[in-house]
Structure formats: structure tokens, C-alpha cells
Amino acid sequence: MRNITITYKTKQFKILLKRYLSIAVKNEKGVVAVIVAFAMVAILGMAALSLDMGTAYLSMGKMQKAIDAAAYSAGRQLPVRVDDYYAINAIKEKAAQYASINGCDTLSASDVTLGGAVFDYYTNIQIQTQGSVDTSFARIFGVDSLDFTKKAMVKMSAIEQTTGLTPLGVEKVEFQQIVQKQLTDGIQKAVLKNSAGGGIGPFYSILDYDGKGGQGVDYSRDLGPLGYTGVVKVNDILFKGFGAKVGISNEIYEAHACPHYPACTPENYVYGCPSILKIPVYTVVDKKTIRVDGFAAFLLQPRTEEEKSSDAIVGIYVKSLSTGTASGGDVTESDFNWLQTLMLVE
Structure with missing residues (x-):
């Protein structure tokens, strides 16, 4: 009673x-x-x-x-x-x-x-x-x-494992700089992948989630609207993909086009919009591998003609919520900028 x-x-x-x-x-x-x-x-x-x-x-x-x-x-x-x-x-x-x-x-x-x-x-x-x-x-x-x-x-609680990831990545140091720059200078575009170099990381290709390497069909699958269907966890070791993989940017822009009108913006976006890409934030382990530190969300942005010619994928960091397994803890200053999910706790 x-x-x-x-x-x-x-x-x-x-x-x-x-x-x-x-x-x-x-x-x-x-x-x-x-x-x-x-x-x-x-x-x-x-x-x-x-x-x-x-x-x-x-x-x-x-x-x-x-x-x-x-x-x-x-x-x-x-x-x-x-x-x-x-x-x-x-x-x-x-x-x-x-x-x-x-x-x-x-x-x-x-x-x-x-x-x-x-x-x-x-x-x-x-x-x-x-x-x-x-x-x-x-x-x-x-x-x-x-x-x-x-x-x-x-x-809100930081996601410690999730699925549906796009095979792009951002190095942890670069990610922290992006967040800080947005706080001080306002919204900033970030190049997630660029066949000519200049992406946010020490390599300019895409991640090889299943470790098989060099399989174009795998990249096409993971770049699709559902992303990588396997589970990726914090502290997982992932393989770098090698080669510029020219032409995949058009594929990802088609697969993740925003269906909303007006189109989603960093200030006003729809929960779960396909144009919000979930990607790992990592630390480099060696020449072939990286370690997952957390996850982040980037909203795809329209490209300039120059960015299109360099096969660039461009996004803006957003504090989005997503699906995944939560760490269970409260949000702290150290994990505030990671990708978060919702927990019903009472």
C-alpha cells in the first residue's frame, strides 16, 4: 500500500x-x-x-x-x-x-x-x-x-556502446579542439573526410569496422543509412582503412540526406535525423589501429564546389542524443560532449 x-x-x-x-x-x-x-x-x-x-x-x-x-x-x-x-x-x-x-x-x-x-x-x-x-x-x-x-x-548518460555508426572518425585531440572552437568562435564546419588530405585525424580514409580490409562493399554498406550494423564499444580496437576511397562522399550524402523541411540545422534539428552521423572519437594506437574513447554526432553540411572536387565530407558537431547502451552514470564535465542517450531511472 x-x-x-x-x-x-x-x-x-x-x-x-x-x-x-x-x-x-x-x-x-x-x-x-x-x-x-x-x-x-x-x-x-x-x-x-x-x-x-x-x-x-x-x-x-x-x-x-x-x-x-x-x-x-x-x-x-x-x-x-x-x-x-x-x-x-x-x-x-x-x-x-x-x-x-x-x-x-x-x-x-x-x-x-x-x-x-x-x-x-x-x-x-x-x-x-x-x-x-x-x-x-x-x-x-x-x-x-x-x-x-x-x-x-x-x-542523459554517456553512451558506452552503440550501433549504426558511420565509418568515419575524429581523433580525440581534434574533437576537443572542435568543441572548444565552437564555444569561443561559434559554429564551425569540420572536414570529416577528404581524399586530398586535411580530414580531422592522422589518416584520411574511413574506418574498417569488421577488420577485413579493402572490401569496397563493406564501406558502401557502412556508409548507408543504417551505418555499421555491428556493436562498437568504448575501448574497442578498430582498424584504419587505407587509401583515399575517392567517390564515397557522394554516396554518404545521398544515403544520409535530410528528409525534413526546412532542413535540419545545428540550432534546430529533428531527433534521429539521418543527416546526423554517429562516429567514434578515438586515440591512435599504432599505424594500423585506433582505440575508441567515446562517440560523437556531426550534422552533415552542404559542400562548396571546392569541397565537392576534393571528395570532402563536411559536418558540424552537435550535442545530439542517440540510441545505445548508457554508462549508467550522471553526465559529468569530462563526458558532457560525448554522444548521450536517455535513461529512465525512476
């Missing part, structure tokens, strides 16, 4: 019980009959209350599912700046809207709280709301309603 409060509006049953027991004690005649009668009433009362409790638990389960869905749907807008009041209010309203769609009409924007601030960005959403179920059978005993409280919370 945790989180359930039984509300009484009358004390009639208690007064009645006290009165009849007092009479029975003074006049011993019929004591057994009175006790049996009240025992039957108590048993029937327990049965009635059990039925009402069952109804209450069904309502609690329905409300929990509704606010879980509301928290998760609204959480897709994370992270959000702590001073972006318009976005914060939009998240709260969206949570209330999704709860209503799923049958919970009691949730209001005031029941939604954002927290877990890192670098002035909120990274979690908490919901707490009240519910009440009117009783049917238990009303004869003065129990008019069963009240309860339900909570839900989602948080």
Missing part, C-alpha cells in the same frame, strides 16, 4: 462499532451474535477494500506508464541551457501534453522539474504528480477515496 492514502469523510462506522460493543458488554445476551455480525462486517469490509485497492493499483500503473512516456518524450529536448526559459517551458508543456495523450490529465507544467546542470545545461527531467481514485464498496465504511503520488525521472 505504499504511496496510497485512505481518505475518510465520516466516522459513522467507528461510532457505531463502539456503541454496539458497549451495549453487548453491559448485557451479555447476544454477545456472540454481535461479535459474529461485526466479524462478518469486517471480513466483507476487507474484501470491499481489496477490490478498491486493486482498482487503485491499476490506476497507479496507468499513471506511471503515462508519466514515464511523458518524461522520456520531453527528455529528447535535452540538454537545454539553464537560462533558455522558452525551451524549458516548451519541455514542461510537452511533458504535460504527452501525459494527457496517454491518459494522465492531472499532470501540469508545474509538476515538471529540470536538473542535473553541467556547464549551464540541464541534463535530467523529473516529474511528480498526484492521483486519486474514488472508492465504490469501501464507501459504506467511510473510505471515500484512495490518494497516491507517482514519480518519473529521465537523465
